[in-house]
Amino acid sequence: SNFIPEGGIWMNTQRPEWNDANNALVGNGVSMVTLYYLVRFLKFLRRLVEKSETESVNISSEVNTLLRSMKGVFNAHIGSLEGVIDNKNRKAILDGLGTAASDFREKIYADSFEGSKDELPLQYLLDFIELCQQYLDHSLKANKRQDNLYHAYNLMTVTSGEVMVSYLDEMLEGQVAVLSSGSLSSQETLNVLDALKASQLFREDQYSYMLYPDKELPGFKQKNNIPKSSVKNSKLLTALLEDNNLQILNEDVRGVYHFNGNLKNVNDLEDALEELDDHKYGVLLQAEKQHVMEVYEKVFNHKAFTGRSGTFFGYEGLGSIYWHMVSKLMVATQECCLKAINEGEPHEITGRLLEHYYEIHEGIGAHKPPGLYGAFPTDPYSHTPKGKGAQQPGMTGQVKEDILCRFSEFGIVHEDGRLSFKPHMLRKNEFLKEPGTFRYIDIHGEKVELQLSAGSLSFTYCQVPIVYYLSDSNTISVMSSTTQESKFEGLSLDEDYTRSIYQRSGDVVRVLVKIEERMLK
Numbered sequence: 001s002n003f004i005p006e007g008g009i010w011m012n013t014q015r016p017e018w019n020d021a022n023n024a025l026v027g028n029g030v031s032m033v034t035l036y037y038l039v040r041f042l043k044f045l046r047r048l049v050e051k052s053e054t055e056s057v058n059i060s061s062e063v064n065t066l067l068r069s070m071k072g073v074f075n076a077h078i079g080s081l082e083g084v085i086d087n088k089n090r091k092a093i094l095d096g097l098g099t100a101a102s103d104f105r106e107k108i109y110a111d112s113f114e115g116s117k118d119e120l121p122l123q124y125l126l127d128f129i130e131l132c133q134q135y136l137d138h139s140l141k142a143n144k145r146q147d148n149l150y151h152a153y154n155l156m157t158v159t160s161g162e163v164m165v166s167y168l169d170e171m172l173e174g175q176v177a178v179l180s181s182g183s184l185s186s187q188e189t190l191n192v193l194d195a196l197k198a199s200q201l202f203r204e205d206q207y208s209y210m211l212y213p214d215k216e217l218p219g220f221k222q223k224n225n226i227p228k229s230s231v232k233n234s235k236l237l238t239a240l241l242e243d244n245n246l247q248i249l250n251e252d253v254r255g256v257y258h259f260n261g262n263l264k265n266v267n268d269l270e271d272a273l274e275e276l277d278d279h280k281y282g283v284l285l286q287a288e289k290q291h292v293m294e295v296y297e298k299v300f301n302h303k304a305f306t307g308r309s310g311t312f313f314g315y316e317g318l319g320s321i322y323w324h325m326v327s328k329l330m331v332a333t334q335e336c337c338l339k340a341i342n343e344g345e346p347h348e349i350t351g352r353l354l355e356h357y358y359e360i361h362e363g364i365g366a367h368k369p370p371g372l373y374g375a376f377p378t379d380p381y382s383h384t385p386k387g388k389g390a391q392q393p394g395m396t397g398q399v400k401e402d403i404l405c406r407f408s409e410f411g412i413v414h415e416d417g418r419l420s421f422k423p424h425m426l427r428k429n430e431f432l433k434e435p436g437t438f439r440y441i442d443i444h445g446e447k448v449e450l451q452l453s454a455g456s457l458s459f460t461y462c463q464v465p466i467v468y469y470l471s472d473s474n475t476i477s478v479m480s481s482t483t484q485e486s487k488f489e490g491l492s493l494d495e496d497y498t499r500s501i502y503q504r505s506g507d508v509v510r511v512l513v514k515i516e517e518r519m520l521k
Contacts, residue, residue, distance in 0.1 A: 001101030024307035319386030
């Protein structure tokens with residue numbers, strides 16, 4: 001119900017995004033980031049519903065009314081998706097969705113839920129999901145920038161009968177979200193990653209990515225300067241200056257015009273205009289009030305104030321790398337790599353995608369010398385401002401993404417209740433050049449040493465050691481606690497052994513996986 005076509009999801013709550021650095025956008029901000037993740041969620045939800053053997057479900061009558069009202073709005077405006085949506089249609093769609101949600105909320109707040117249930121055919125729900133997907137995909141495409149990046153946060157402006165959308169600078173968060181959406185082709189994904197590397201978001205010194213482009217902020221003397229043409233073209237402002245009335249503006253000794261310094265925002269300006277002598281300025285005020293307020297907004301551009309992302313330098317501010325977002329970029333890029341591999345994309349595309357993935361991988365702290373990272377490389381840190389080393393230690397940096405990526409590099413795949421090993425992203429140079437010793441903690445909490453041969457590597461999964469060997473065929477051998485050995489052709493275990501590993505039953509002591517060398521990078 002907060003959807004603004006071609007704009008995103010309207011940020012009209014007190015905490016609209018996880019990204020605190022942009023929370024000042026509340027009210028005027030529209031999040032494409034949320035829209036991209038909504039695209040991903042609807043793909044998941046659609047698969048879930050399509051797999052269901054149930055033909056209908058019971059839902060509360062109030063939610064059913066809301067659902068059908070919103071579907072009616074989308075159906076009524078479906079023709080607008082054939083081209084660019086104009087400002088009037090944009091407002092009409094927003095009004096329709098917002099009114100439906102407002103009616104729903106008011107009823108619940110006043111009367112709570114009645115308790116009655118309506119039968120909802122799952123086909124109706126699928127039709128609604130498909131309808132939503134058409135609108136979201138249209139908005140996703142509309143937010144592609146000329147440089148092949150995608151908008152992250154936009155601004156909405158309401159006028160009589162219209163909603164206009166304007167844009168902010170590029171942000172890393174938007175690229176991560178659109179890559180995560182699952183809507184881009186492999187070539188489009190590659191275009192985004194190429195553009196990202198060539199953009200102002202890339203920091204050469206850390207070989208990684210900032211949240212926002214760094215920029216030079218205007219000094220104090222460059223602020224609150226009203227263009228002379230804006231004053232000369234306003235009879236009201238000219239009259240105030242001639243009368244030496246300083247309620248709204250003044251002229252300094254250099255002949256530069258400034259708004260009264262006590263005005264904090266456009267609401268203060270509106271109050272000050274209302275306090276002008278109605279007998280003296282009433283006619284001019286009636287004719288030019290809106291114009292003066294527009295001049296004020298052009299001078300200060302408060303609507304585009306994002307918070308610390310556009311004005312501060314520390315934490316997640318200008319010039320700063322926020323390591324958690326870089327880790328999210330790594331996960332998103334890895335998903336795109338695996339999608340390209342699974343869909344059989346040409347080697348040139350998959351190869352270049354993998355290059356981007358491992359470049360992002362190498363830019364993260366664990367792979368850097370302490371002098372460059374500014375801290376112990378294996379410790380997670382929140383951010384790295386320009387001109388400083390890593391700051392704010394703790395798990396606000398890399399939380400879980402690095403671990404998820406590592407298991408995917410090893411090729412851990414769960415499908416149809418079976419554990420499979422498909423290490424398409426694993427590099428040959430990770431295999432031992434000489435024999436070595438692998439040390440791990442088993443499910444009994446005991447320290448165990450496992451001797452490995454050259455051409456192998458090992459890791460644990462559910463505390464069971466998995467040993468990979470380079471080979472000319474794909475086979476699996478399972479060593480059980482009864483010293484029995486079971487062999488499987490291919491790279492998938494059966495359901496029984498998979499269940500034993502997941503349950504940490506102790507039945508599986510070791511899994512030996514022979515992998516065709518040609519699978520690896």
